[in-house]
Amino acid sequence: MTRSARIAMFLVAGGCVAALLVLGVLDLPHFGSAVHPYRDASLAAAVAHKTSNVISSINFDLRALDTLGEETILLASVIGVTVLLRPADDEEEHRPVGEGRLLDSTRMVGYLFLPITVMIGLLTVAHGAVTPGGGFQGGVVVGTGIHLLYVAGSYRALERARPVGAAELGEAVGAGAFACMGIAGALAAGSFLGDVLPLGAFGDLFSSGSVLLLSVAVGVEVASAVVVLLAQFLHQAVEVTGDGKESA
Amino acid sequence: MRVYAYLVAVFVLLVGAFGIVRSRNLVHAVVCLSIAQSGTYVMLLAVGYQSRATPPVFGSPATKPSKSTVEPLVQAMTLTDIVVSATVTALLLAVAVQVHKRHGTVDPNELAALRG
Numbered sequence: 001m002t003r004s005a006r007i008a009m010f011l012v013a014g015g016c017v018a019a020l021l022v023l024g025v026l027d028l029p030h031f032g033s034a035v036h037p038y039r040d041a042s043l044a045a046a047v048a049h050k051t052s053n054v055i056s057s058i059n060f061d062l063r064a065l066d067t068l069g070e071e072t073i074l075l076a077s078v079i080g081v082t083v084l085l086r087p088a089d090d091e092e093e094h095r096p097v098g099e100g101r102l103l104d105s106t107r108m109v110g111y112l113f114l115p116i117t118v119m120i121g122l123l124t125v126a127h128g129a130v131t132p133g134g135g136f137q138g139g140v141v142v143g144t145g146i147h148l149l150y151v152a153g154s155y156r157a158l159e160r161a162r163p164v165g166a167a168e169l170g171e172a173v174g175a176g177a178f179a180c181m182g183i184a185g186a187l188a189a190g191s192f193l194g195d196v197l198p199l200g201a202f203g204d205l206f207s208s209g210s211v212l213l214l215s216v217a218v219g220v221e222v223a224s225a226v227v228v229l230l231a232q233f234l235h236q237a238v239e240v241t242g243d244g245k246e247s248a
Numbered sequence: 249m250r251v252y253a254y255l256v257a258v259f260v261l262l263v264g265a266f267g268i269v270r271s272r273n274l275v276h277a278v279v280c281l282s283i284a285q286s287g288t289y290v291m292l293l294a295v296g297y298q299s300r301a302t303p304p305v306f307g308s309p310a311t312k313p314s315k316s317t318v319e320p321l322v323q324a325m326t327l328t329d330i331v332v333s334a335t336v337t338a339l340l341l342a343v344a345v346q347v348h349k350r351h352g353t354v355d356p357n358e359l360a361a362l363r364g
Contacts, residue, residue: 003270003357010269014262021261025254032250032299038321039296043304046320047313054304054320059327070328077335084342088349132305136331202306202313229338236345 050199051208056134060214064193067214068178071221075175078225085232093239102152110152117145125219129208135218142219143226155238167227174221181214253294261287274344274354278337285333289326296322 029035046057059067087093124138150158185194193210200207264284271277296319304320306313348354 007270010266014265018258018262021258022255025251025258028251028254028295030250031253031294032297034298034301034316036296036298036319039304039317039319040315042320043313043315043317046304052306052313054306054317055324055327058320058324063324066328070331074331074335077339080339081342084339084346091349132303134327136327233341233345 047202049195049209049211050202050204051211052130052202053128053132053134055132056129056211056215057208059134059136060129060211060218061195061209064182064210064214067218068182068193071175071178071218074221074225075171078171078228081229081232085236087240091240107152110148114145114148114152117148118142121145121223125216126212127205128215128219129211130205135215135220136222139219139222140226142223143230146227147230150234155234158234162227162231164227164231167224167231170220170224171228174217174219174224177217177220178214181210181217185210253297254291257287257291257294259287260284260290272355272357274347274356275341277356278340278344281340282333282337285329285336288329292322292326292329295319 042058042062043054045062046052046054049057049061051057051061118141121138121141121143124133124141125135126138128134128138146162147158149161181196182193184196186192188194188196193214195209197209197213199209206212261284264280264282264287267280267283268277271280298316298318301316301318302314304317304323344354347359351359353359
């Protein structure tokens, strides 16, 4: 199909989809209206389970089984990328030559923010049940924070400091810990992913039962996933060349 | 005003899809897919919005839980949505790298023939 035919076809089909969607949203409850039945139900559940971050309560308590599935999707995606990007037989790996030039100010800001970023990430994971944040958000901050080394320093520095082996392990441990918490809940509380820890007081760091531990498990998994994924892509970009072809 | 935010979501979704259709580069197509998916974030958050309501997080030390917060369920689903989007993007970018290795191009228009 030629490009112009494809665009013409999209304009027809996209127009139909747009019309359907607009007709659909016209009948939705008004934007900003006060009727939210799920809000009322989940707020009550979060308060009953002493979780002051209602979103974490939903993700790691009410819908914890869905989060287990979500975590498995992430694990599968990391495995898929690793398999797709492994060096082929006709490719050579080479050490990157030359480090390039870097402004001193970039270097300084990078090294300054590296510990701060990682610390903020860890705090976001640890306070996931209490304040905005949680395992997913904090994990991404930790995982990408480590890569400030690449921006501020060099690929070599990143390679030395980046814990890829530990991250591959952390990936499995995070997913496994989540599942083990589920089984522990089934044994102790009678339901898969049920609360096994005391609930504590509303708003305390150690409150909300299993939510904190599940959040940490997810944080370990997500941070590891980011490190492993970026390691694969950076390896492709910096170190691999094909036979005669331009490096990907 | 009552459906304006929903229409923004529809617009973002369709603009992303249009970008995929007229794409000349697989990486560009992957980014367009992310944009199309951003439409779903806008839709979810717009459905859960309530005028003059507080966030569904009561903080540390805890403020007294109020009944008037925005919908937390759709926010949690948006988080799930973002994670799924990130995994899909990572996988598709890896596929794009492989396509470039095998076919020497990332222009979808030149990828007419199937090859083992």
